[in-house]
Amino acid sequence: MLVDNQQIVAALWETILMVGISLLFSFVIGLILGILLVVTRKGHLWENKVVFTVLNAFINIFRSIPFIILMVAVIPFTRLVVGTSIGTAAAIVPMILYAGPYIARLIENSLLEVDPGVMEAAQAMGATPWQIIIRFLIPEALSSLLLGITIATIGLVGASAMAGAVGGGGLGDLAITYGYQRFDTTVMLITVGILVVMVQGLQSTGNFISKKIRRR
Known part of the structure; x- marks a missing residue:
């Protein structure tokens, strides 16, 4: 094997760093965009056809671009x-741009699953739009939101691996530089194994927490 354990650990840490930071920023962006997509649609709290149409088009455009192409397109x-x-x-920037709109769509779908009767009851009690969003809409959709974030996190793990194709670092870079270009099958198998364990761990954790919240 052409690499040692320290290089593997360093690559794993780079992957965790890329996924963690990009998830944090993309979640904030996605949450804002997702909420706006819901509340500005027809018949909702802040119905606004122009805002909804622009946001919907913006998200669709970014979601239609494959990550590897997006990375190159946003180099400047x-x-x-x-x-x-x-x-x-450098890999974190396109990862945020890639995941933000994706998370927005997941959040939109989760919020739209909430029973309209919940908002009607909140309005009947005199709650303001902000109170309805924060105290009723989001809490009711929390279990679904967590599953959506889990899916987005797994997507970012895959994106971090693809980032290695253009020198983004992490496990993907290790697999391409040593596993593919230097024909080291052992390195390739190790990196694939680590990624599989990460994805399985994330999915199982997300499912467990979501189930706990749903029961409550």
Whole structure:
């Protein structure tokens, strides 16, 4: 094997760092966009056809671009933000742009699953739109939201692996540099195994927490 344990641990840490930071920022972006998509649609709290149409089109455009193409397309913006287009920090920027709209759509779907009667009851009690969103809409959809975030996190793990194709660092870079380009099958199997364990762990944890919340 051409790599040692330290390199594998370092690559794993880079992957966790990329996924963690990009998830944090993309969740904030996705939450805002997802809520706006719901409350500005026809018949909802802040019905606004223009805002809904623009947001819906914006999200659809970004979601239609494959991640590997998006990474290349936003290189000038990435350089502007972090000063480079190579490395872990550079990979985080397109990962946020990739996951933000995706999370927005997941959040929109989760919020739309909430029984309209819940909002009607909240309005009857005199709750303001913000109170309805924060105290009724989001709590009612929390279990579904957690499953959506779990799916998005797994998607980011896959994106972090693809980032290795353009020097993004992490397990993907290790697999391509040593496993593929230097024909080291052992490194390839190790990186694939680690990614599989990460995905299985994330999915199981997300399912467990979601089930607990749903029971409550």
